[in-house]
Amino acid sequence: TSSRQNINLMQLVYGKPASKTSNEMKESSDEESEDDEFFKPKGEGSKKSKEGVNDNDVDLDDCSKFLKKSHKDWRNEDLIASIRDRFVTGDWSKASLRNQLSEGT
Amino acid sequence: MGKFSYMRLKGSQNLRLRLLLSTLSSTPILIEDIRADATWPGLRPYEVSFLRLLEKVSDDCVVEINETGTKLKYKPGIVMSGRHLVHDCGTSRSIGYFLEPLVVLGLFGKKPLSIRLKGITNDSKDPSVDTFRSATIPMLKQFGVPSEGLDLKIESRGVPPHGGGEVILSVPIVDSLKAITWIDEGMVKRIRGFTFSTRVSSQFENTMIHAARGIFNRLLPDVHIFTDHKAGEQAGKSPGYGISLYAETTSGCVISVDTAVSYARGEDEGELEDEKELSPPGDVGEEIASALLGEIEQGGVVDSTHQGLLFLLCALCPQDVSKVRVGKLAPYAIEVLRHIRDFLGVKFVIKPDPSTETVILKCVGCGLKNLSRKYN
Incomplete structure (x- = not known):
């Protein structure tokens, strides 16, 4: 796939x-x-x-800034846990794994 | 003019990107149907201003616009740059709109560039001057741009609707960029940022910082957000406040977000909407902190806003392989990829990396050299 x-x-x-x-x-x-x-x-x-905000709009606004309104509540413990290992305060071995796995691609 | 073959394009979309790529690749372009069906047809003031800026930094470039402004002929010249240039960016788009293409052009100029840009330094639509300093400049360095002579100095701030900000951009010249393999996101080691306020109480800044810190508290202790309250001349002509945050990782990536709050621009006044209340600083701080975590969550070596510039720099590299990792492709970045193919003939190999839900892009640069060398 x-x-x-x-x-x-x-x-x-x-x-x-x-x-x-x-x-x-x-x-x-x-x-x-x-x-x-x-x-x-x-x-x-x-x-x-x-x-028609899609590929075919020839008069599309020329804007590089892309600011998603995050609808997630980042006070939520589960959500915090999901990105904890992306910080130096998290699990370093897991973080390095993230980069290793993808070396092959 | 007839002897050139023009690349024919339609619509107002990505005008600044088209003009930039046209200049870099020395491809004259002819754009038709620029907002031909709109209530106010033709080029917008900021687009005309950008054309004037191109004329200012280059020699021999020819701009022809028809009466209604719906048709534009552009024959690029040689980027000369030079020192002590001045350009008024107007107030219909912020300085950020002009900085992005200008910095790339400057790298391939004949002389180093130093230009004073006047207008809006912070708004909600374009990357702010703070983001340019904290995220864009470090990214350029990844491609071998010397840090000496690469700077953006904020002299005064200005927000919509009346602006009044001034910055000085300095860009060194390069022979060529350096191809990179940049896929290690690293881990976020610190979060930094700036708030600003113009013609409002500096207390707004403390409220934004407090709210933003509340979001980061349980993830990282190393968070410092600096204030920049402007008064008098340095505060521009309109009241407003804003915040820009960036996360630095162990591998030298910078992930940034920013926004600003102020009253609407003049052109929007015709709308029925009454003067809206400005959103409270507490909400702004919380929102922008959440947005930064959202960007960190999606992964990649740059944030969504910088994807387009990242791809462009990769495509401008010598004929070596560049390999980068980004999060979900932003719509603007996709437009950039398409235009890179059309103007530079560089096509990226785009592969998802399922284990991290990121995207790996690879390309061979078009081998752009600084054209001025030819003339030396």
Whole structure:
């Protein structure tokens, strides 16, 4: 299964050219009646782009900062335990194992 | 102009990345349909400002924009850099937006770069100047960039909507970068950070620090968060506060997060939303501390924000293999990977590492040399 996963990640990134499909989408929307297009309520554009936050949005916002709102409660003991070995206060042998295991890849 | 063959692109997406890669690879580009269907079509003020900045640091570059700003022709020139440059970044995006591409360009300039950038130093959208100092600069050093001459000095701070911050960026030049194998995340040995406040009580900072420390308490004793209360001229033109935190690991990785709180920008005023209350400093501190733990949890040698720059630097290396480990691929990083392929012809081998739930990326650099050598 790991080989299949490889392909998926590669496909996720390089699979399809980014900007082609959105043009097709635009053309199809042109076929709608002219009036609808003309009287477009303000803010429609932004609404559209919010829905389409995906690979095909040609006007995607240019932002490198990626700040996930963490919905986890980091006061939770189990959660703390899950990352304890990533700190020097945790188990060093387990941490080095983490790096060893992956040397092969 | 007709004799060049332009790479044709569409839309406003990743404009700064496209311009950067266009310059580095000396590929003229033609971009059409820039927000053609938007209520306000065409280039945004910050994009125009970035184009002006490119003109400022390079010789012979040609920028042509049509009347509506929906079409852009860009023919890159030679990056000259130089000292004592000044650029006003405006207030529609923060200085962080400009720093990321500028530092890479500076490395491949003809002369070392030293430039004063004016505008917004901290906001919630772009990496802050503190993050640049604590995480971005150490990352550059991993690729063999000399630490001498690589610096960001914060002269004054400014938050949205009116900015008023000033920083001085210095970037040395390199012949080429150094390919790296960087997969050891190490263990977090200490957490550091900065808070700042401008035109509000410095007490806001203590509240943020207290809240953040509360989250780290049971994991690590070595936590120091420094305050930076600005007053008078150095506080810029708008009230605000914020925090940036970073975790240093035993293998020299830096994982960072930051945010800032201030009133909305002018362009948002047209919206129906009333002036929102600023989120309380206690919540901000707790949120950002949690976000840092989230980044540590997902693994990788850099945080999500720095993935894109990491891949770009790998791709710009000499023709050796670079190998890096990151956590979950961030959407922006994926865009960077695609553009690297289009402009530099470098394709990464991307493999998940199931045992740690991280991703290993490998590539052979495009062998970019500092172009100025040709002209010496």
